[in-house]
Amino acid sequence: KQEVTQIPAALSVPEGENLVLNCSFTDSAIYNLQWFRQDPGKGLTSLLLIQSSQREQTSGRLNASLDKSSGRSTLYIAASQPGDSATYLCAVPGTASKLTFGTGTRLQVTL
Amino acid sequence: GAVVSQHPSRVICKSGTSVKIECRSLDFQATTMFWYRQFPKKSLMLMATSNEGSKATYEQGVEKDKFLINHASLTLSTLTVTSAHPEDSSFYICSARDPQGRETQYFGPGTRLLVL
Numbered sequence: 392k393q394e395v396t397q398i399p400a401a402l403s404v405p406e407g408e409n410l411v412l413n414c415s416f417t418d419s420a421i422y423n424l425q426w427f428r429q430d431p432g433k434g435l436t437s438l439l440l441i442q443s444s445q446r447e448q449t450s451g452r453l454n455a456s457l458d459k460s461s462g463r464s465t466l467y468i469a470a471s472q473p474g475d476s477a478t479y480l481c482a483v484p485g486t487a488s489k490l491t492f493g494t495g496t497r498l499q500v501t502l
Numbered sequence: 503g504a505v506v507s508q509h510p511s512r513v514i515c516k517s518g519t520s521v522k523i524e525c526r527s528l529d530f531q532a533t534t535m536f537w538y539r540q541f542p543k544k545s546l547m548l549m550a551t552s553n554e555g556s557k558a559t560y561e562q563g564v565e566k567d568k569f570l571i572n573h574a575s576l577t578l579s580t581l582t583v584t585s586a587h588p589e590d591s592s593f594y595i596c597s598a599r600d601p602q603g604r605e606t607q608y609f610g611p612g613t614r615l616l617v618l
Contacts, residue, residue: 427609432593433611434508434610434612435546435609437606480546488607490548490597490607492547493545495544497543
């Protein structure tokens with residue numbers, strides 16, 4: 392059974408800092424990995440999707456990397472802003488497209 | 503494109519009543535939709551897979567008679583929480599599988615259910 396873990400569980404940084412969120416998964420037989428953002432009481436916003444054949448994906452200040460063999464992915468956020476404050480979730484698909492979500496990282500960017 | 507809506511966004515009901523939550527794909531047809539449940543400060547847990555025109559597939563531990571799922575059209579799936587109890591209070595989120603066949607899902611905004 393796939394298990395997805397994210398560390399840290401919570402993170403508080405001052406505005407402008409670069410930061411890294413970590414995601415690890417136990418079954419490396421995945422065909423992609425996705426990072427989501429969730430604001431309090433809201434649904435999910437897809438940030439980046441990395442195919443298993445890719446090493447990384449970039450979107451603006453976000454960069455996600457994937458190392459299948461070690462079962463790890465990282466989400467790098469450059470020059471963090473207060474608007475980046477949210478919970479970040481990684482997820483991997485299994486059989487029948489079912490997603491297994493990570494435990495989440497709650498990020499707070501302070502002024 | 504690829505917008506998924508949910509209705510209602512928030513509902514409060516008395517214990518013992520049933521509550522229906524709708525999930526709609528607004529600009530695409532979704533043969534497969536998923537229903538998730540999320541407890542406060544926890545991650546999403548898949549409850550069931552909703553397939554248009556056939557019975558839903560429930561995850562282990564999810565009572566199918568408690569959480570009725572109907573996927574009657576290519577744009578609508580409903581989740582009915584029957585005889586709701588306070589422990590059913592949660593945030594329910596649906597998603598629809600990418601119609602282009604890519605392995606990604608589009609998520610609805612969620613429904614907050616509070617059972618008194």
